Amino acid sequence: MTELLQQLINGLSLGAIYALLALGYTMVYGVLRFINFAHADIFMVGSFIGYYLGGHVPQATLWGGMVVLLATMLGGALLGVLIERFAYRPLRGGPTLNVLITAIGVSLLLENGGQLVFGATPRTFPQLFPFERFQFGRLVVSSNQLTVIGVAALLIAALQLVIFKTRMGMAMRAVSLNPKAAQLVGVNINTVISFTFALGSALAAAGGILYSMNYPSIDPLMGVMPGLKAFTAAILGGIGNIPGAALGGLILGGAETLVGGSRHLSTYKDAIAFGILIVILLFRPAGLLGRRMVEKV
């Protein structure tokens, strides 16, 4: 029982990170209808920004951690906007497959450029926030896990606020519903898309820092697997649906730690996310919270 609870807590902190990443995927998919493969690499770059900045602030202090986190989110947002401006915007309106391949190209560029700039050997991520270990009976919770869950929850709440309470959020929703109609009523699509990329990439960069706090070995290819699983989470929850992405992330994080912690199935840890995805898509093709679109001829 304790073990199950322990795994659930671990799963929650992993799931929170998947949720952060999944939000970026789902937002970009909502406005542009393509899989932004480079998203996972912004996650990686975020982690490396945190690694370098972490050396310049006092370690294991609350304000140092916050400064690094905010600066990293800013850096991630900038990178996301630049990628959209120079790689995706020229192809807008063309076949989605081309944008997809470009996204794959950007992803490969960031990964291989990262190996060139940062080196391929894994680095140890510094301890940004104060570290403590809390013991409840046989249950162990680290402050890192709590920070991850807390920061992720805060960011998701803030995102929800931006999307549903601001003018920019309304414009985002309008573009994702119908870009042409949004343009007709005076929404500047380019601004909205840049803003969407900035938001999503900031969340991914934050996710990179949070992930590295719990798994403190970082390398330029670290984003690939979490990225795939987070996208799976976004589809699981219903692509384009923000609460769905968060829910999908939590489900996948939980399932993965449960399977990884079990005795016989632990080697299948990487397959479970896709297994769940396939089952869900077969029975609910629009995802858990997604609405089914009717095809009109």
Place this chain on the structure above:
Amino acid sequence: MPDSPRQNSTPSSPASKPSALDSQLSALSGRLRLPPRQHLALVAGILGAVVVSLFSGSLDAYFLDVALGVGINIILAVSLNLVNGHTGQFSLGHAGFMSVGAYLSAACTVFLGPRLLGHGDPGALAQNLLFLGALLAGGLCAALAGVLVGIPSLRLKGDYLALVTLGFGEIIRVIFQNIDALGGALGFNGVPAYTTFGWTYTWVALTIFTVGCLVNSTYGRGFLATHDDEVAAESVGLNTTRYKITAFTVGAFFAGVAGGLFAHLKLSIDPRGFDFMRSIEIVVMVILGGMGNTLGVILAAVLLTLLPEVLRPVAEYRMVIYSFLLIVLMLARPQGLLNFRFGKNRI
């Protein structure tokens, strides 16, 4: 390299009248009962491959290795083109089917080989027969995997289908990582070196021939119809699901054969070599060549296999240059690098 038995997919413009030469030729072929052109090309391709193979001993080993890699990638790209290009179903799981073929055929030659051939020198004929059997077994198993994956997942469309096929590919990889008899996560070593120039390019010719004939046959118009407009195709009575599954199965079969050739070329296979990046590589070939354009896809496969080799002197930067070129190419030529049919919709 053999002649590609590709069909002329651009129909000649209706304005041009059949010339005298044409009618003479058709009369000639009517009298001589020549087999259709594509069959001749197939035979020529296989013969060319075998003849070159006879002299492969005198070829540079590095050159031969690259040439075989090119051939395997052509098989993969052309077979994926049937699914992604002609039928319009975006599959990201081709490497998964490749791994099924690679493991199955390697298991055949490693475990069954010594039993069937005995331990002495078996002779070239027996060895080649065993290899053919192993390749066919690998291909058929991959095709079976294609049916099993295809039936449930082809109900989905677009990005969803892409992700489900990607998921299946990853699941297949994780399963192989967990089969200890096949080396598990360490990889499967000690595969005999059976892949020759002749075998590789024979299969290249067979793949191009099969895909070409399938798509250009009366039955095959259904693939293109499914690609162009699924609802319209269904409304005229085409069973699009069946077309999709056929495309998937045939594509998976050739991916499996390519996997078998790959395993007996590299002599050691590793589940991580068949991850989704490998699938992406093949998809990039198809898109760069221009979806549904067989010649373009072949050229793209050749180019993209040679590119990393050409960039070898600048090894550090080679993947950076590769990815950068990919982005630039997509921005500069969104219709596919080698697709020259402007202004007209592809068939």
